[in-house]
Amino acid sequence: MGPLSLLFLQTILILGRAPVGRSASGGGDEEEYWGMVRREGKxxxxxxxxxxxxxxxxxxYWLMLLAADESTRAKVSDAFRQASSVGLTVCRTWAFNDGGWRALQKAPSVYDQDVFKALDFVVSEGRKYKIRLILPLVNNWEGYGGKAQYxxxxxxxxxxxxxxxxxxTDPTVKGYYKAHVKTxxxxxxxxxxxxxxxxxxxxSWELMNEPRCLSDPSGNKLQDWIQEMAVHVKSIDSDHLLxxxxxxxxxxxxxxxxxxNPNPVAxxxxTDFIRNHKTLGIDYASAHIYPDIWISKSVSNDFLQFATKWMRNHIDDTESVLRMPVVFGEYGVSSKDEKFNATFRNVFxxxxxxxxxxxTRRGGSGSGxxxxxxxxxxxxxxxxxxxxxxxxAHNTSNIISLQSKRIQIFNSRCSWKCHWSCKKKSPSHPHLHREL
Known part of the structure; x- marks a missing residue:
C-alpha cells in the first residue's frame, strides 16, 4: 500500500463524513437516535x-435467502419481531451469495434483481423493527460461494x-470483489x-466472514488485502463503520x-488480531468464540474458562493497544455435541x-x-x-432479555466523556451512575 493511497484514505476519513447523527429521512429525536452509529475511541x-x-x-445469515421466496418471506419478519421482543438490537446477516442456487451475484457484476430486492426487504424490515445490521460482503468458506467461487x-x-x-492477490479477482462492494x-x-x-x-460492513489465508502464515497476504479493501470501502462509504x-x-x-490461541494451528x-485491526480504515475489532470447535474435547468447565479468558484478553488488547471497541460477532456451542445441552448453552x-x-460497567471496549x-x-x-x-427456549430467551435490559440502561446514559457532568438522567433510574 503506497503513501498516496494511505493519504487518500486519511483524507476521506477526515473530510468525507456526513454530520454526526444525521439520518437519511430527516430530523427529530427518534431520527437522531436512528442516525449512523459512530465510534468515539473505544x-x-x-x-x-x-x-x-x-x-x-x-x-x-439466511435472511436474504428466505426473503427471496414469497412463501418464506414472512419468516424474516418473524425473526426480527422475536428478536426485538427480547431487546436484541443488531443482526449479522450475509450481503452475498455468489454463484449456485438463488445467487445474488450469478457472475462477476451480474446480479439477480429479485434476490437483491430480497436483501432490500431484509434491510427495510431491520429498520421497521429497529434492529441494525452487520453485513459481511463475502465468505471465506464455500457456503454461499465464497472466495472459492471468485x-x-x-x-x-x-x-x-x-x-x-x-x-x-490476483488483480482481476480482487477487481471482482471491489465491484461487488461498490454495487x-x-x-x-x-x-x-x-x-x-x-x-x-x-x-457496519465486514470485509469478509472469517477470513483465513493458509498459504501465508506470515499474514502478509491477508494484511495487504485488508488494507487495500478498507481503502476501497471507505472511498465509497466513509460514514459506516467497518x-x-x-x-x-x-x-x-x-x-x-x-x-x-485455542490451538497451535490458529x-x-x-490472521493476526492486533495487526489486522491496526489497519487504517478499520473501526472496530472482530472476534468469534467457538470453544467446542477450537479446543480439545474435555470437561465443560474448560470451555467456559477458555471463553472468558479469550474475551478478557481481546478486551484488554482493544483497550490498551488498539484503543477501539471489540464485538464478538459469533459465539455458541453445538447441541449436536453430546457434551452440550440447553442447560450448558445457557451457562455459556x-x-x-x-x-x-x-x-461495560467501567466504560471499557467490550462493546457487544x-x-x-x-x-x-x-x-x-x-x-x-x-x-x-x-x-x-424460554430460559435462553429470559437470559437474553435480561442482558438486553441491562445493556439498555447503559445505552440510555450520556457518553462516558460527560459521565460525571451529564444532567440527562433517566427519571426511572436517577442513581444509574452508582448502581451499575
Missing amino acids: QFVVGGGRQPFYVNGFNA VKWGKAAGLNLTSDEDFF VLTRVNTFTNITYKDDPTIF STGTEGFYGISTPEKLSL GQVG IDAVYSTLLNS SLLWQLFPEGTEYMDDGYGVVLTK
Whole structure:
C-alpha cells in the first residue's frame, strides 16, 4: 500500500463524513437516535455522540435467502419481531451469495434483481423493527460461494489461478470483489428508496466472514488485502463503520500472545488480531468464540474458562493497544455435541454476557456480542446445531432479555466523556451512575 493511497484514505476519513447523527429521512429525536452509529475511541455512540451504543445481537445469515421466496418471506419478519421482543438490537446477516442456487451475484457484476430486492426487504424490515445490521460482503468458506467461487470465475475467464487463496492477490479477482462492494454500497433500496451507504439501519460492513489465508502464515497476504479493501470501502462509504470479520486469532506480529490461541494451528492461518485491526480504515475489532470447535474435547468447565479468558484478553488488547471497541460477532456451542445441552448453552451465554458487562460497567471496549444463531419456528431444518428458537427456549430467551435490559440502561446514559457532568438522567433510574 503506497503513501498516496494511505493519504487518500486519511483524507476521506477526515473530510468525507456526513454530520454526526444525521439520518437519511430527516430530523427529530427518534431520527437522531436512528442516525449512523459512530465510534468515539473505544466506544460506539449514537445521537450526535451523546449516547453510548452497546450491542446485544444475533446472527441470521439466511435472511436474504428466505426473503427471496414469497412463501418464506414472512419468516424474516418473524425473526426480527422475536428478536426485538427480547431487546436484541443488531443482526449479522450475509450481503452475498455468489454463484449456485438463488445467487445474488450469478457472475462477476451480474446480479439477480429479485434476490437483491430480497436483501432490500431484509434491510427495510431491520429498520421497521429497529434492529441494525452487520453485513459481511463475502465468505471465506464455500457456503454461499465464497472466495472459492471468485477464483472459479477467474479460472473461467482464463486466469492462471492455482489456489482459492489467489482471491487475496490476483488483480482481476480482487477487481471482482471491489465491484461487488461498490454495487452493494451504492444500491438504492427498492422498499425505502435509501442508498445503502446512507442508511443508518446498517450498523457496519465486514470485509469478509472469517477470513483465513493458509498459504501465508506470515499474514502478509491477508494484511495487504485488508488494507487495500478498507481503502476501497471507505472511498465509497466513509460514514459506516467497518470491521474485518476475523475470528480473533493472534499472529506472528505478537509472538508473546500466540499461547492465548485455542490451538497451535490458529496462529498459522494467516490472521493476526492486533495487526489486522491496526489497519487504517478499520473501526472496530472482530472476534468469534467457538470453544467446542477450537479446543480439545474435555470437561465443560474448560470451555467456559477458555471463553472468558479469550474475551478478557481481546478486551484488554482493544483497550490498551488498539484503543477501539471489540464485538464478538459469533459465539455458541453445538447441541449436536453430546457434551452440550440447553442447560450448558445457557451457562455459556451467561458467561459471555457477564464478561461483557464487567467491561461495560467501567466504560471499557467490550462493546457487544452476537449469538450464533436465532431461528423462528418453522426454519429449524436449517439448524446447524447452534440454533435457538426463542419461542421454544424460554430460559435462553429470559437470559437474553435480561442482558438486553441491562445493556439498555447503559445505552440510555450520556457518553462516558460527560459521565460525571451529564444532567440527562433517566427519571426511572436517577442513581444509574452508582448502581451499575
